Every structure is written in C-alpha cells, then in structure tokens.
Amino acid sequence: MSRSLVSKNSKSVSNVKPADVRPEKNDCPQLKLAPRDRIVSTACELFRQHGIRGIGVDAIAEAADTNKMTLYRHFGSKDDLICETLRFKSEQASAFWDELEAQHPNDPLARLHGWVKARAQCLADNQYGCDLANAAVELKEQGHPAHAVIETFKLAQRRRLEALCRDVGVSEPELLSDTLSMLMEGAQVSKLATGSEGPSMRFLRACEAAIASFCQPAATP
Amino acid sequence: MSRSLVSKNSKSVSNVKPADVRPEKNDCPQLKLAPRDRIVSTACELFRQHGIRGIGVDAIAEAADTNKMTLYRHFGSKDDLICETLRFKSEQASAFWDELEAQHPNDPLARLHGWVKARAQCLADNQYGCDLANAAVELKEQGHPAHAVIETFKLAQRRRLEALCRDVGVSEPELLSDTLSMLMEGAQVSKLATGSEGPSMRFLRACEAAIASFCQPAATP
DNA sequence: CATGGGTGTGACCGGTCGGTAACTATACGG
DNA sequence: CCGTATAGTTACCGACCGGTCACACCCATG
Structure with a gap:
C-alpha cells in the first residue's frame, strides 16, 4: 500500500492563459505609450506576478494591448524581452x-x-x-x-x-x-x-x- | 529605427528534454531503492538543477530509471511530487x-x-x-x-x-x-x-x- | 502452478509553448 | 497623394507539456 495516491488533475503548475490576463489589460492604460514600452512595462508586471516561466509571450502581448507579432518585431525572442x-x-x-x-x-x-x-x-x-x-x-x-x-x-x-x-x-x-x-x-x-x-x-x-x-x-x- | 531587433531562436527558456538528462541516470545508481524513493530523490536533484518548472515529469521518471506511469501511480500529479x-x-x-x-x-x-x-x-x-x-x-x-x-x-x-x-x-x-x-x-x-x-x-x-x-x-x- | 500486485512500454490526448509567414490596416512625412 | 514604416490579424508550425490508457511483464506468495 503506497502513500499519496490522491489529488489528480491539479494543473496548477501550468502557465497562465491569455484569457486570465485580459481583464487587467486596462488596469494601467498607459495612455498609448509606444507599443515597445507598453510591452516592457507589462512584461515586468506579469513576470513579477506569475514568474518568467509562468507567463507566455502571447499573454504578455495581449495584456500590453498589442499582439505577438509586434512583440517579436521589437524583441527577437522571449529571452531578449526578459x-x-x-x-x-x-x-x-x-x-x-x-x-x-x-x-x-x-x-x-x-x-x-x-x-x-x-x-x-x-x-x-x-x-x-x-x-x-x-x-x-x-x-x-x-x-x-x-x-x-x-x-x-x-x-x-x-x-x-x-x-x-x-x-x-x-x-x-x-x-x-x-x-x-x-x-x-x-x-x-x-x-x-x-x-x-x-x-x-x-x-x-x-x-x-x-x-x-x-x-x-x-x-x- | 527601433532597438534590439536581433538574436532569434534562442529557446533557452524551454524545458529540459529527457535526452539531456539521460546521461546522468547512472550518476547515482541508488542501488535499487524502491521506485518511489528513487523518484523522490531524483526529482529533488533535478528540481534543484533545473527548477521546478524547468524539468518535466517524463525526464524525472527517466532519470530515476523508471517511467512516467510508475511515477503517476505513486504521485497523483506533478504538484504532489513537488x-x-x-x-x-x-x-x-x-x-x-x-x-x-x-x-x-x-x-x-x-x-x-x-x-x-x-x-x-x-x-x-x-x-x-x-x-x-x-x-x-x-x-x-x-x-x-x-x-x-x-x-x-x-x-x-x-x-x-x-x-x-x-x-x-x-x-x-x-x-x-x-x-x-x-x-x-x-x-x-x-x-x-x-x-x-x-x-x-x-x-x-x-x-x-x-x-x-x-x-x-x-x-x- | 496459479494469481495478483507492482512495474515497464508505447501510444495517445488536449492544450500550450515559443516562434514565423503572409497579408491587411493605419499613420505620417515628403 | 503617394510611399514607407509601423502595427494588427489570422493562421500555422513543430515541440513539449501534464496526464491517461491498455496491455505485457516480472516475481513473490498462496
């Protein structure tokens, strides 16, 4: 009889989905800064809240009120953004x-x-x-x-x-x-x-x- | 002319693949402890080396000289194992x-x-x-x-x-x-x-x- | 010898990841 | 008013994630 055969399907380690972040999109409207600056400051906040590995580029772009393509045009990779x-x-x-x-x-x-x-x-x-x-x-x-x-x-x-x-x-x-x-x-x-x-x-x-x-x-x- | 349009395809944030870990499988043979104990001590080491989010259950199981099914029979989820x-x-x-x-x-x-x-x-x-x-x-x-x-x-x-x-x-x-x-x-x-x-x-x-x-x-x- | 519990195997699932392509829409400076 | 640069959109890619399935295997105990 082995121990701890319980608690399945927790999923709490998985990343945060864009949908979870969207509601905060307008929390700090940032008054139409340049997209690049919006991305940086949004990424700062989301990295801090969810951890660097805990948030995806898609979610960052969306929360910054822009999109992944624009993000990748300014930063060659997620590591660059980090x-x-x-x-x-x-x-x-x-x-x-x-x-x-x-x-x-x-x-x-x-x-x-x-x-x-x-x-x-x-x-x-x-x-x-x-x-x-x-x-x-x-x-x-x-x-x-x-x-x-x-x-x-x-x-x-x-x-x-x-x-x-x-x-x-x-x-x-x-x-x-x-x-x-x-x-x-x-x-x-x-x-x-x-x-x-x-x-x-x-x-x-x-x-x-x-x-x-x-x-x-x-x-x- | 925006800044930092360089360095693509880095991938260094991604998780460690099983193949990267396999060579270390026999570093600490653990002399045929019970699979459960092998998994715990291996997971300890790999979590420490790569971070909890940085290593997958598959890689842990393989490094512990067992497999994912056995891992999941002892621990209901990755969170349990953590x-x-x-x-x-x-x-x-x-x-x-x-x-x-x-x-x-x-x-x-x-x-x-x-x-x-x-x-x-x-x-x-x-x-x-x-x-x-x-x-x-x-x-x-x-x-x-x-x-x-x-x-x-x-x-x-x-x-x-x-x-x-x-x-x-x-x-x-x-x-x-x-x-x-x-x-x-x-x-x-x-x-x-x-x-x-x-x-x-x-x-x-x-x-x-x-x-x-x-x-x-x-x-x- | 049978039986049954722990173990190994490999395929599979839905979902998300980081990253890219092709195309359209907008803004601005000449 | 046109050309250019920047931004937005959609779809897509291969890879890997955590987790599950069915099934064969081993081996001790009865």
Missing part, C-alpha cells in the same frame, strides 16, 4: 539611488538610514521580492543572457551601498555593506516563503542594529 | 538540527556557532540555494499546496533557531534569530544572483559579528 525588462528594472533602481543622494546631500548617515527605511517600505509594499534576484533563481540555465544583466545590476548595487558605508565612516564598510545586502535579499525571499509575519518583520530593526554595532568603536571585546 | 520532495528536504533539515544538538549537548553557544559554520559550509558546497525558498520564489500561484509545506518548514526552522538563541542567553533572541535567518536566506539567493564573490562571501563574518554584537550587554550607546 533581459530588457531586467535592464528596465535596473534603471529604476539606479534612479532610486540618485534620488536618495539628492534627498540627503552631504549627510551619508542620513542617506544610509534613508536607504534602510526605503528598503523596508518597499518590502512592505510589494509581495514579490526583487525581480532581478527572482529571475536569478528562476533561470537556472547557465549562460542565459539574463545572468549578465543580473550580475551587472547586483554589482552596481553593492558598489553604491559599500561606497555609502565608507562615506559614513563606519568600521569595516565592506562587511556592513554585505551584511545589509544579505539582510535585504534575505528579507525579500523570506517574505515570499514565510509570509510577512516571518523574519522579514524585523528587517528594519535588524538593519539598524547592524549599523549601530558597526558605528561602535569595536564590537569585539 | 510537495513530497519538499517534505523530503524538510526532514533532512530536521535531521541536521538533531545532529547539531547531539554534537554540542549542553553548550548552546557552541551549537549556535556550529549552526553558522554548517550553514557557511552548505553555502560553499552547493550552488543552488535553499530548495524550499527557491520553490517559494518559483511557484507564484497562490493556493499551491507546496506553499503550506514551505511555510511549515520555515516556521519550524525559525522556532528552532530562536530557541537556540534564547538558550544562549542572548539579549533579544528573536531579533538575533531573525537576523541570522535573513543573513542565511540572503546569502543563498545572493550567491545565485551575484556569484560566490558577492556579499555571500562575508556570510560567516556577518553572522559572527551579529552574534557578538548581541552578546554585548547592549549595542545601543
């Missing part, structure tokens, strides 16, 4: 850093706390984690062009955070920077896996504690 | 905790450091991160039975780590526990996204620094 959406997200993140710098000029510590606060807010706002990191998890085929985009993005983020920690004048800026990076990345995936009542609920306090401990003259006795 | 592999991994993790307890009886602090060291080793050894967390990232369909398995697992892990921190007698055990959880989760996905030269390279030091700072009477001035 890379483009990741680059798009990269640029948004880069803009966030510029904004942060503008908000707290000449005050690195305020910038660092601003960073933590913004990340915590972002964590609370969306339930899908970092698109770039999720893509890295989802796309296992090594050599996939997306990996280069992801790595470039993560490297840039790391550099900026490390530079910020250095500007604050903290002891061991690389260690603090990488600690904060891991806390952030971990908070996002943890929220996906465990829900908002999991470890991620203490993300902000964990970051502040880490920063405080590195601002002390030395944490070792 | 859940079973996640439960399998959960049990392995649970066994790891027991082992840890046996290695350092009556010495919570050694146990905590042992945990960090083991996690760091695991991080160095495998390149695929936490299977349960990866599944959470990959399976966006809410209501998927795997989510319950994942949540149960993560909850158990969190409880054990928090109990350990409490036993150590640290200040704010929940905060340290969740900090370590996030560091670990973050290190794994960061390694996937950024590679082994990214933030994850400082995972061990980050953990030790966190523990040290919580062992101080107080980190706040």
Whole structure:
C-alpha cells in the first residue's frame, strides 16, 4: 500500500492563459505609450506576478494591448524581452539611488538610514521580492543572457551601498555593506516563503542594529 | 529605427528534454531503492538543477530509471511530487538540527556557532540555494499546496533557531534569530544572483559579528 | 502452478509553448 | 497623394507539456 495516491488533475503548475490576463489589460492604460514600452512595462508586471516561466509571450502581448507579432518585431525572442525588462528594472533602481543622494546631500548617515527605511517600505509594499534576484533563481540555465544583466545590476548595487558605508565612516564598510545586502535579499525571499509575519518583520530593526554595532568603536571585546 | 531587433531562436527558456538528462541516470545508481524513493530523490536533484518548472515529469521518471506511469501511480500529479520532495528536504533539515544538538549537548553557544559554520559550509558546497525558498520564489500561484509545506518548514526552522538563541542567553533572541535567518536566506539567493564573490562571501563574518554584537550587554550607546 | 500486485512500454490526448509567414490596416512625412 | 514604416490579424508550425490508457511483464506468495 503506497502513500499519496490522491489529488489528480491539479494543473496548477501550468502557465497562465491569455484569457486570465485580459481583464487587467486596462488596469494601467498607459495612455498609448509606444507599443515597445507598453510591452516592457507589462512584461515586468506579469513576470513579477506569475514568474518568467509562468507567463507566455502571447499573454504578455495581449495584456500590453498589442499582439505577438509586434512583440517579436521589437524583441527577437522571449529571452531578449526578459533581459530588457531586467535592464528596465535596473534603471529604476539606479534612479532610486540618485534620488536618495539628492534627498540627503552631504549627510551619508542620513542617506544610509534613508536607504534602510526605503528598503523596508518597499518590502512592505510589494509581495514579490526583487525581480532581478527572482529571475536569478528562476533561470537556472547557465549562460542565459539574463545572468549578465543580473550580475551587472547586483554589482552596481553593492558598489553604491559599500561606497555609502565608507562615506559614513563606519568600521569595516565592506562587511556592513554585505551584511545589509544579505539582510535585504534575505528579507525579500523570506517574505515570499514565510509570509510577512516571518523574519522579514524585523528587517528594519535588524538593519539598524547592524549599523549601530558597526558605528561602535569595536564590537569585539 | 527601433532597438534590439536581433538574436532569434534562442529557446533557452524551454524545458529540459529527457535526452539531456539521460546521461546522468547512472550518476547515482541508488542501488535499487524502491521506485518511489528513487523518484523522490531524483526529482529533488533535478528540481534543484533545473527548477521546478524547468524539468518535466517524463525526464524525472527517466532519470530515476523508471517511467512516467510508475511515477503517476505513486504521485497523483506533478504538484504532489513537488510537495513530497519538499517534505523530503524538510526532514533532512530536521535531521541536521538533531545532529547539531547531539554534537554540542549542553553548550548552546557552541551549537549556535556550529549552526553558522554548517550553514557557511552548505553555502560553499552547493550552488543552488535553499530548495524550499527557491520553490517559494518559483511557484507564484497562490493556493499551491507546496506553499503550506514551505511555510511549515520555515516556521519550524525559525522556532528552532530562536530557541537556540534564547538558550544562549542572548539579549533579544528573536531579533538575533531573525537576523541570522535573513543573513542565511540572503546569502543563498545572493550567491545565485551575484556569484560566490558577492556579499555571500562575508556570510560567516556577518553572522559572527551579529552574534557578538548581541552578546554585548547592549549595542545601543 | 496459479494469481495478483507492482512495474515497464508505447501510444495517445488536449492544450500550450515559443516562434514565423503572409497579408491587411493605419499613420505620417515628403 | 503617394510611399514607407509601423502595427494588427489570422493562421500555422513543430515541440513539449501534464496526464491517461491498455496491455505485457516480472516475481513473490498462496
């Protein structure tokens, strides 16, 4: 008598059909952006909601209020589109850093706390984690062009955070920077896996504690 | 003149065909375990390598040196199999905790450091991160039975780590526990996204620094 | 030797995938 | 007003997906 001979016909792993997406077509009318831009931003959203492998090009095109042919005229393949959406997200993140710098000029510590606060807010706002990191998890085929985009993005983020920690004048800026990076990345995936009542609920306090401990003259006795 | 009209016919998002997997069939002969167990452990490995959506039931069955019918006689659906592999991994993790307890009886602090060291080793050894967390990232369909398995697992892990921190007698055990959880989760996905030269390279030091700072009477001035 | 449960085989199903072809409709700049 | 470029439409392709069927097989137990 073997175990688990139950629950047939679930189908929940299969992709999302165009019909499931259509109702959201006009949620963000995007006021007649160029088709290409509509496709990119729609793909961003659908990749994030359903996963890269979980949504088809047909559904993306339809949700973007266009069609597959037009999509393929702008992007040679789905992989191309994936890379483009990741680059798009990269640029948004880069803009966030510029904004942060503008908000707290000449005050690195305020910038660092601003960073933590913004990340915590972002964590609370969306339930899908970092698109770039999720893509890295989802796309296992090594050599996939997306990996280069992801790595470039993560490297840039790391550099900026490390530079910020250095500007604050903290002891061991690389260690603090990488600690904060891991806390952030971990908070996002943890929220996906465990829900908002999991470890991620203490993300902000964990970051502040880490920063405080590195601002002390030395944490070792 | 629009951008990126290049690179057609990549296909790298498509699933792995049985033929691609067959050569590895005998890598781990598993010495004629029962078909059911061969399927579970093979599925574990292939899910981890290719992602849950990236491998088909046919390929799993073939790699397990059996066939699709037998697979479906033991597991009513692919989703069933997914859940079973996640439960399998959960049990392995649970066994790891027991082992840890046996290695350092009556010495919570050694146990905590042992945990960090083991996690760091695991991080160095495998390149695929936490299977349960990866599944959470990959399976966006809410209501998927795997989510319950994942949540149960993560909850158990969190409880054990928090109990350990409490036993150590640290200040704010929940905060340290969740900090370590996030560091670990973050290190794994960061390694996937950024590679082994990214933030994850400082995972061990980050953990030790966190523990040290919580062992101080107080980190706040 | 029979019988019956677990296993292997191969064909098959409807559906979706990523991607393409051929043709039409629209917009815009000269 | 025409030519060109872009966008929309429909149908199609081969491949693969998760899942099922009927049937032969093996082998232990009675």
